[in-house]
Structure formats: C-alpha cells, structure tokens
Amino acid sequence: MDNKMCNITQSDSDDQENISENEVELTNRVFEVNSEDLRPLFLQESHLSDHQLLDEDEPFWPNALDDLDGVNINNFFHRVSSDQVIYQAKKRLKMIGKYVMGDLLGEGSYGKVKEMLDSDTLCRRAVKILKQRKLRRIPNGVQNVEREIKLLKSLKHKNVISLVDVLYNDEKQKMYLIMEFCVGSLQGMLESTPSKKFPFFQAHGYFTQLVDGLEYLHSKRVVHKDIKPGNLLLTLEGVLKISDLGVAETIDFFANDDTCVQGQGSPAFQPPEIANGLDSFPGFKVDVWSSGVTLYNFVTGQYPFEGDSIYKLFENIGKGDFTIPGDIEDPLRSLLWGMLQKEPEERFSLQQIRQHLWFSKRPPLTEAPVPIPPLRNDEFHCMTVLPYLFDHYYDTSDTASNLQYFTQRQLNEEIMKREAEQNNGNAQPNQSSKRRWKKPISCIAVRKLPGCKQS
Amino acid sequence: MPLFGKSQKSPTDIVKALKEAVNSLEKGDKKAEKAQEDVSKNLVLIKNMLYGTSDAEPQTDIIVAQLAQELYNSNLLLLLIQNLHRIDFEGKKDVAQVFNNILRRQIGTRSPTVEYICTKPEILFTLMTGYELQEIALNCGTMLRECARYEALAKIMLYSDDFYHFFRYVEVSTFDIASDAFSTFKELLTRHKILCADFLEVNYDKVFSHYQRLLNSENYVTRRQSLKLLGELLLDRHNFTVMTRYISNPDNLKLMMNMLKERSRNIQFEAFHVFKVFVANPNKPKPILDILLRNQDKLVDFLMKFHTDRAEDEQFNDEKAYLIRQIKELRPMPGH
Numbered sequence: 001m002d003n004k005m006c007n008i009t010q011s012d013s014d015d016q017e018n019i020s021e022n023e024v025e026l027t028n029r030v031f032e033v034n035s036e037d038l039r040p041l042f043l044q045e046s047h048l049s050d051h052q053l054l055d056e057d058e059p060f061w062p063n064a065l066d067d068l069d070g071v072n073i074n075n076f077f078h079r080v081s082s083d084q085v086i087y088q089a090k091k092r093l094k095m096i097g098k099y100v101m102g103d104l105l106g107e108g109s110y111g112k113v114k115e116m117l118d119s120d121t122l123c124r125r126a127v128k129i130l131k132q133r134k135l136r137r138i139p140n141g142v143q144n145v146e147r148e149i150k151l152l153k154s155l156k157h158k159n160v161i162s163l164v165d166v167l168y169n170d171e172k173q174k175m176y177l178i179m180e181f182c183v184g185s186l187q188g189m190l191e192s193t194p195s196k197k198f199p200f201f202q203a204h205g206y207f208t209q210l211v212d213g214l215e216y217l218h219s220k221r222v223v224h225k226d227i228k229p230g231n232l233l234l235t236l237e238g239v240l241k242i243s244d245l246g247v248a249e250t251i252d253f254f255a256n257d258d259t260c261v262q263g264q265g266s267p268a269f270q271p272p273e274i275a276n277g278l279d280s281f282p283g284f285k286v287d288v289w290s291s292g293v294t295l296y297n298f299v300t301g302q303y304p305f306e307g308d309s310i311y312k313l314f315e316n317i318g319k320g321d322f323t324i325p326g327d328i329e330d331p332l333r334s335l336l337w338g339m340l341q342k343e344p345e346e347r348f349s350l351q352q353i354r355q356h357l358w359f360s361k362r363p364p365l366t367e368a369p370v371p372i373p374p375l376r377n378d379e380f381h382c383m384t385v386l387p388y389l390f391d392h393y394y395d396t397s398d399t400a401s402n403l404q405y406f407t408q409r410q411l412n413e414e415i416m417k418r419e420a421e422q423n424n425g426n427a428q429p430n431q432s433s434k435r436r437w438k439k440p441i442s443c444i445a446v447r448k449l450p451g452c453k454q455s
Numbered sequence: 456m457p458l459f460g461k462s463q464k465s466p467t468d469i470v471k472a473l474k475e476a477v478n479s480l481e482k483g484d485k486k487a488e489k490a491q492e493d494v495s496k497n498l499v500l501i502k503n504m505l506y507g508t509s510d511a512e513p514q515t516d517i518i519v520a521q522l523a524q525e526l527y528n529s530n531l532l533l534l535l536i537q538n539l540h541r542i543d544f545e546g547k548k549d550v551a552q553v554f555n556n557i558l559r560r561q562i563g564t565r566s567p568t569v570e571y572i573c574t575k576p577e578i579l580f581t582l583m584t585g586y587e588l589q590e591i592a593l594n595c596g597t598m599l600r601e602c603a604r605y606e607a608l609a610k611i612m613l614y615s616d617d618f619y620h621f622f623r624y625v626e627v628s629t630f631d632i633a634s635d636a637f638s639t640f641k642e643l644l645t646r647h648k649i650l651c652a653d654f655l656e657v658n659y660d661k662v663f664s665h666y667q668r669l670l671n672s673e674n675y676v677t678r679r680q681s682l683k684l685l686g687e688l689l690l691d692r693h694n695f696t697v698m699t700r701y702i703s704n705p706d707n708l709k710l711m712m713n714m715l716k717e718r719s720r721n722i723q724f725e726a727f728h729v730f731k732v733f734v735a736n737p738n739k740p741k742p743i744l745d746i747l748l749r750n751q752d753k754l755v756d757f758l759m760k761f762h763t764d765r766a767e768d769e770q771f772n773d774e775k776a777y778l779i780r781q782i783k784e785l786r787p788m789p790g791h
Binding site: 154331 | 561563564566606648649690691692693732735736737738769770
C-alpha cells in the first residue's frame with residue numbers, strides 16, 4: 001500500500017532494529033519531506049506492507065489510497081518517491097571508559113559481544129555486554145555471572161580466556177566484561193566447512209591445548225562442566241581459549257575428592273552419570289567425557305549420541321552404546337573409547353590422555369587446515385574499531401563527495417540477501433551482495449589509513 | 456668445503472670429524488686453535504642440516520635420521536656437553552640448538568632421543584652440573600628445560616640426588632644464573648602434575664627440609680620466589696596430600712606467621728596465601744589450633760590492618776574477611 005510513507009516511518013521503527021543488528025548506524029536523510037506530516041497512524045501499517053515494498057521496483061502511488069476513509073491522503077502527506085529517501089552509513093565513535101567500541105562480533109547467550117580497543121595499551125579486546133534486565137529473567141542469571149567474574153579473575157593460563165576488566169553502567173543497567181580478543185569459536189569453524197570436521201593434525205592441535213587448559217582448571221579445583229566446540233575460542237594466533245565458565249563449579253579446597261552434585265552443561269555433551277540423573281558424581285571425569293565428545297565431533301563431524309528429544313538423547317547417553325566410524329583408526333579410536341567410557345571410574349584421567357599414543361604423536365599435515373571463517377566478508381578480521389577512530393579524529397568533510405548514500409530499496413534487498421544467506425546455512429559469502437553494500441558497511445575511506453590491515 | 460652449493464659431506468663424516476675435533480680440544484694439545492675452528496665449523500654444518508639456512512631447506516628425514524643415529528652411536532651428545540665450556544661462544548649456542556632439535560625428533564609416537572637419553576642419564580646429570588660453571592650455565596639451562604618437557608626425563612632428574620643441588624643453584628649470587636636455575640627448578644616441580652605430586656609425597660621430608668632453607672634465605676629474590684612457588688604447589692589440587700601434610704606441621708605455620716610480618720609487602724602478600732590454608736583447614740590438628748588460639752586477638756588485629764589499600768582486589772578482601780571471621784570464631788577443642 002502506501003509505500004512512501006512506510007519508507008519513512010520504517011526508518012524510525014521497524015527497520016532501525018534490523019539495521020542496528022548489522023551494526024550500521026543510519027542517519028536518515030530525508031529530502032523534500034516535512035516530518036510533521038508523519039502520523040503515527042501509519043506506523044503499524046508499515047509493518048504489513050514490508051513484503052510488497054521489497055518487490056516493488058518503481059515507487060508508485062496507487063490511486064486506491066484514496067479509499068482510506070474517503071480522506072484524500074495527499075492532503076496530509078507529502079509524497080516522496082522512495083529513491084529519494086536515502087540513508088548514510090555512519091561510524092560514530094563511542095567510548096566505554098578507556099575502551100573504544102567497535103563492531104559486533106557475535107551474540108552470546110547473555111548478550112552481544114563486540115570488539116573493543118584499549119586506548120591506553122592499544123590491545124584489541126572483546127566485550128561481552130550484559131543487560132541486567134535480561135539477566136534477571138534467566139534463572140540464576142545474576143549469580144552465575146557474578147560467580148563467573150570471580151572465577152575468571154582468579155584464573156590465569158594460556159588456554160583459559162582471561163577477563164581483563166569489568167565496567168558497569170548503572171544508568172543503562174549494563175555490565176561490560178572486557179576479555180581477550182578472540183576471532184571465533186571452533187563451533188563456527190566446524191560449521192563453515194562442508195564436512196563439519198577438522199583434519200587430524202588440526203584436531204590434535206586444538207585437543208592438546210584443550211587438555212592443557214583443563215589440567216590447569218582442574219589443578220585450581222574448577223570443573224568446567226560445559227566443554228564443547230562452541231565454548232572453545234581461538235585467538236588470531238590460533239591459541240585455544242576455554243571460555244564460558246557460567247556453569248563451572250569449584251570444588252571445596254579441603255574436599256577429599258571431586259564429587260559434584262549438579263549437572264548443567266549442554267545435553268549432547270553430558271556424561272551418562274548426569275543423563276541418568278545420579279545424585280553425585282566425580283566432577284573431573286565430566287570434563288573428560290565432554291572433551292571426548294568434542295574430540296569425536298572434531299574428527300567425525302558427528303556426535304556419538306543423538307536423539308530426537310532430550311529424553312531420547314539422555315536415554316541413549318545413559319545406555320552408553322555408541323559407534324566410531326570405520327575411518328577412525330587406532331590409536332585415536334582407543335583414545336575415544338577411553339574417554340567415552342560409561343563408568344567414570346573406568347574413564348581415562350587427563351593423565352592417561354596425556355600418556356596416550358595419539359596425544360603424543362603429532363599427525364602429519366595432510367590437507368589444508370580449516371580456516372577461521374571471515375567476519376562480514378573480512379577474512380583477515382581487521383580491526384573494526386579503526387573506522388570509528390578515523391571518523392572521529394579526521395576531517396571527513398573533504399570526502400563528502402564520496403559519501404555513500406543508499407535507498408530503502410537497496411537496504412531491503414541487502415537485508416533479504418542476508419536473511420537468505422543465513423537460511424542457506426551460512427553458505428559461502430555472497431559475491432553479489434558485495435556490489436552495492438560493501439562500501440557503506442565497511443569503513444569510510446579506510447584506504448587512506450596506511451597499515452590498517454591486521455596481519 | 457666447496458665454496459658454492461651444499462656440502463657433500465655425509466652425516467657420518469661430519470659426526471666423525473666433530474668427535475675428533477672435540478677430543479683434541481679436550482686434550483688441549485697445541486692444535487687447540489685448529490680444533491676449536493673445526494668444532495665450530497662442524498657444529499654449523501649439523502645445525503644447518505637440522506634447521507636449514509636462509510637459502511637451503513633442512514635436510515630430508517632420511518639424512519636427519521642418519522645424523523641422529525650417528526650422534527647416538529658415537530655418544531657425541533654427552534661429549535659435547537662435557538666439553539661445552541671449551542667450545543667458543545657461538546659454538547655453545549649451536550650445541551644447545553642441535554641438542555634441542557634432536558630431542559624433539561619424533562618417529563611415529565616414539566621420541567628416539569628421549570629413549571636414548573633415558574639409557575644415558577649422565578647427559579642429564581652433566582647438564583645439571585652445568586649450573587656450576589658460569590660460562591655454560593644458561594646454555595645448559597635451555598637444554599634442561601627442553602628435557603623437562605618429557606615426563607620420563609623429568610622423572611630421572613627429580614629422583615636423582617643432583618636435583619637437590621638446585622636448592623643451591625637458585626641462590627647463587629649471579630642473578631641471571633639464579634633465575635635461570637629457578638625457572639628450571641619450577642618447571643621440574645610443576646610441569647607433570649601427577650609425577651610431581653608423587654615425587655613430593657614420596658620425598659616429602661627431604662624436599663621440604665631443603666625448601667625451608669630457601670624460605671629463610673638471605674637473598675630477597677630467593678625468599679620471595681620460593682614462597683610464591685610454595686603457594687602455587689600447595690594450592691594445586693594435584694598436591695592435595697602434600698598440602699594436608701604441610702599444613703599440619705606447626706613449624707610451617709610459625710614460619711608463615713613470621714613471613715606475614717616481613718618488611719617486604721610482596722612477601723607478606725605471598726605468605727598470606729599460604730597462611731590462609733592453615734586457618735581454613737576444617738580439621739586443624741591440635742598444635743596448629745593452639746598456636747592460632749594463643750594469637751587469636753593479635754591475629755585479628757593484624758589482619759584488620761593488613762594491606763587495607765588493596766581495596767580493588769575483591770578476592771583478597773573476601774578471603775581476608777573470611778579469615779578474620781574464622782579466627783574470631785576459633786574455640787579450643789572440647790575436653791581441653
């Protein structure tokens with residue numbers, strides 16, 4: 001229906017959300033429109049007309065509009081053809097304490113994760129932004145986060161994510177957890193490949209680092225309880241970092257053994273003793289099991305236990321019967337058997353894993369390693385803070401002629417494309433989408449800055 | 456040696472030549488200068504075979520395997536280490552590089568050099584005594600730490616009598632050697648958790664009587680570093696048994712209480728992390744409880760004023776508050 005109005009009103013309501021998800025700040029530049037003409041009445045209708053909008057090629061004002069309660073709409077709305085409503089991508093500098101905010105890196109279970117730059121040390125950081133309002137809705141949300149912060153502060157190891165700083169904004173009810181910068185999770189890497197698995201040598205490299213990190217955690221009496229590829233992050237240098245200690249449990253200092261009573265991790269990675277609902281179980285062996293499932297997943301692209309529902313899954317895990325694909329040979333095969341033993345007492349200890357043949361032997365480099373998937377088409381994972389700094393400190397008026405404007409139609413096309421891409425299960429980066437949109441998203445005139453490419 | 460292109464010498468020739476050169480260097484006859492030159496030259500040749508150069512790739516696996524085999528058969532590794540102090544500066548570094556490379560070599564799941572050294576533990580002992588000689592101490596240190604990465608070799612070193620020399624090496628007056636020795640010492644005691652825990656348990660009395668000396672050292676750095684390491688060892692879950700034993704000895708508690716009052720704030724702080732374990736222990740033996748009770752009021756007062764400027768360190772403040780509460784609530788054992 002009334003396309004043009006929608007275009008304008010949308011920018012304030014509906015689309016603004018979509019866009020901000022993609023981290024493009026839009027400055028609405030409306031030409032020949034008097035904003036007073038906008039009535040909230042049409043805000044709602046704008047949602048309905050979304051789809052039509054996208055298909056329409058040439059903005060057109062249908063006569064049918066005159067039906068609206070017999071009022072001639074042209075009297076209160078100034079018509080603007082949609083190709084005249086344009087937006088401009090903008091990177092406005094935002095500081096949180098001494099940190100400069102960059103673009104979105106991903107979304108965790110508790111909130112967004114963005115890139116940051118420490119303006120004192122120039123270290124790249126990642127920030128987990130937690131909204132207290134959201135946190136309160138999650139059972140034990142606040143306590144879990146507080147516990148995790150405390151825990152992370154007391155840990156220091158190469159293969160465990162380190163918490164650099166915690167900032168609070170009481171006004172906005174937000175919490176900023178500033179962490180080491182990582183480029184992505186192993187889960188994301190696995191998903192980016194067709195076979196959903198790693199070559200043996202790559203799996204071996206990550207697995208040995210995982211065991212190093214776990215051994216440290218266990219030496220600090222911490223049971224992680226949620227080891228899985230999604231919680232294993234990688235730095236730009238390829239160092240593995242165990243993250244997300246939200247459900248981790250610390251064994252009492254004077255406890256005689258590592259007995260735990262609560263199992264809270266991800267179902268597919270839970271050991272039989274938790275699936276069967278035992279009252280208590282040895283904690284460290286839980287991490288051994290989920291590391292076993294993780295290794296199984298690395299090398300086969302599958303899970304040892306599956307099920308249509310969580311009940312079915314737990315039933316299968318509880319039985320403890322699984323198979324290892326035939327192409328997995330000894331010694332890896334026997335390592336997986338050892339780690340996925342149903343009885344915790346018979347399951348390997350970290351020490352046994354360390355002494356296992358597969359662990360000590362570095363598999364040969366057979367094929368190209370799975371690369372870290374690009375972030376918004378940027379395979380180098382360049383620092384996203386830079387454009388903001390550039391915008392803030394350099395006079396961009398001379399580049400005004402280069403300013404990129406784009407219309408609602410282009411915007412919608414891009415959103416459609418992105419959705420399509422996501423629905424296609426993260427297919428290869430869409431080539432055609434680069435054509436129009438690449439520039440507005442990426443940094444403005446970033447070419448001018450020498451050495452902005454992170455090696 | 457040809458001016459251009461690769462050397463045509465086989466590993467056998469090089470190893471033989473190097474061995475002869477080292478032997479005549481050892482004898483110290485008049486051709487010493489010539490021998491020194493030959494040693495350096497052949498070491499560089501071996502190093503280049505293993506690492507390659509800017510315009511040559513490392514040699515193929517077959518050549519390297521041959522070279523390693525020759526080194527084992529001729530016992531050259533030991534000979535090189537025994538004469539390390541006679542070799543010139545660059546040569547010493549080359550020996551360390553060659554040694555570390557050969558050590559890391561793997562065939563399938565086997566590490567042949569590690570197996571070889573297990574049969575020739577003199578290599579390890581000679582390396583350890585290297586800390587006695589200033590000019591080779593640091594070279595020996597890098598080789599020792601590389602060895603310590605392998606559990607089998609770490610075990611030989613830990614269980615040898617020479618290990619106790621480390622308690623002396625970490626205290627020597629030359630700072631760089633003392634710190635190098637300390638990092639090797641720490642590596643040996645922390646790298647392989649189960650091995651170390653077993654070692655400390657079995658040799659508890661001997662190790663901790665030596666360790667006591669470090670904690671009482673005249674040298675500030677030694678005192679501070681050894682106290683920090685002690686904290687790390689005791690707080691590591693793997694060393695649970697050792698920790699339980701350590702915190703039931705009243706002498707250890709007295710020592711820590713004295714260190715809480717040391718002039719250095721850093722030492723006070725490290726001592727706090729050991730002291731807290733004594734207090735937090737839910738099953739305090741009577742002698743420990745008695746000491747704490749005797750000092751109950753003084754300790755509470757002391758802790759109230761202890762490092763009050765560490766406001767930003769939440770964990771420390773929580774722990775301190777916990778300790779104060781614990782000490783206030785201490786009561787004599789029933790029946791006494």
